[in-house]
Amino acid sequence: MKKFLYNKLSDDAVLEIFNDSDPNLLERLAREARDLTRQHFGRTVSLYAPLYLSNYCANQCTYCGFKAGLGISRRRLTAQEIDAECRALAGAGIQSILLLTGGSRQHTPPEYLEQAVRAAGKYCASVAIEVYPLETAEYARLNAAGCDGLTIFQETYDRARYAVLHPAGRKRDYAYRYQAPRRAAQAGLRQITLGPLLGLSAWRQDVLALYAHLRGLEKEFPGVDYALSFPRLRKLSDYAEDDYLVSDADLVKIICVTRLLFPRVGLSLSTRESSGFRDHAIHFGITKISAGSSTSVGGYAAPSAPDGRAPQFEINDKRSVAAIKAMLKRQGFDPVFTDWRCLVKSAYGHSAA
């Protein structure tokens, strides 16, 4: 069987694949994606956990469970709480942590993020952020505090849809968000994860635009480790427009084609997806999954406390870190907890002089 010239596929060829519903084609794509993943990542899957620091938000994203103006109780973790959360995560074995906030610069300013990064760095080898877009100098400051990674979702690359979906707040500024990964790379962050939020717009065009976004960054900042993520809105969520829903088969195809086009790029899959889907996806391209996730503010140290704990989205894979680890081993994968160690001196009390 002829191999795809994976890194030479034109956008038209990719669209043709996206539009072809032949299950045999999908199986072929999956087999090639599996071989490439095995070649470049081996039989390993990296694990991380998200930590929601705050659900204050100044934006009005029409699809979000944390958006401003909703009658949910708002809170932000104190320094002590952040410490307790990180300790709980590290106790479960997590060494890679993703700190998240809602889009409120006022309630969670860069100084607050910096403190959170330092706290997480005490317990974890690698700290990344998923927050509102920052200035280059602010990213640099977080980098110096021990943050090595940025995750940022453009949500949709369709500017008209973007405007409809983000009617208020600073997030209205499409270009500022689009340029955030550039600013982060300029500031020295070494791991950058991008993605659309599938289900908001025509997914084929969004995925192609994501590829273009990534290619531009790869050209300008070749030293950065890039990863892509494909979160998707579900039919049962509050916000869902049937026209844009992405089926399981579509998502498999997106993952496989992405692997063929970007053989060495990390592919991440969150607990928005079901355990069944995630357990299969690690075989054809996914290299990084979250484990034991809580998507409510302060969900680890005291998971049953009632106030301010509405989740941003529903988790579909509720397994513990230990259960995810056992699943990976059963399926013949080595769970990788420590995949990068921040080199900031203070984080280790180690002199680089």
Next chain:
Amino acid sequence: MDELIIAGQKLTSRFFLGTGKFAGKELMRAAIEQSGAEVVTVALRRVDLQQTAENILNFVPPNVRLLVNTSGARSADEAVRIARLGRAAGAGAWIKIEVISDSRHLLPDNQETVKAAEILAAEGFTVLPYISPDLYAARALVKAGAAAVMPLGALIGSNQGLQTRHLLEVLRQEIAEVPLIVDAGIGAPSQAAAAMEMGCDAVLVNTAVAAADDPVAMARAFSLAVRAGRAAYLAGQAPASAGASASSPLTGFLYNDK
């Protein structure tokens, strides 16, 4: 006794194994044991310094020397910091310098590698730098005090074999002061044997073993191939030619006329 000597250390195995990409740490341990490797590379980025059950160092047999690699370093400065961190964490002073600032092709940055080698060798590390096969970089590394030079055979993880053969041959001719170890790209035991037949001193393999259906059996196969290739080199292989050789068809006339 045909020994490989690196920084005064005598090694009997010329097969070095990388520890990434294995499906499990027990499997990795078995592959190391079966390969007979005496040197294994470990990426410090993957070492769990918190000493949990997942600490990869707990799975390396005690008689095997650790070669800490600086995977993840994008500059000489970062490589130096990783090397120091590794030594402070008790992982030893043998360092594979790996400086890569291109995540698409993962080609080593020779200039930064030379800079890091100069600093680390001066600090007493045993330095084994991973490079693109370039004569000037190799000479600079020898001058800097590197204990070996490790040029790539092909792009890392590509299993494409000795794509850089002609450049490796140049290095083999010119770099006699320290061992020459082919690192990266070797995808099959036959390719490892070919590197040894060329006169390379050792080979370092990871993906071809870790990603095999049976990594332990493949580790054994590589070990055999490296020994065969070395034996062939020592035996003084008869030169090969492109075709059958006729008896002096062009100049034979000189001797026919009696």
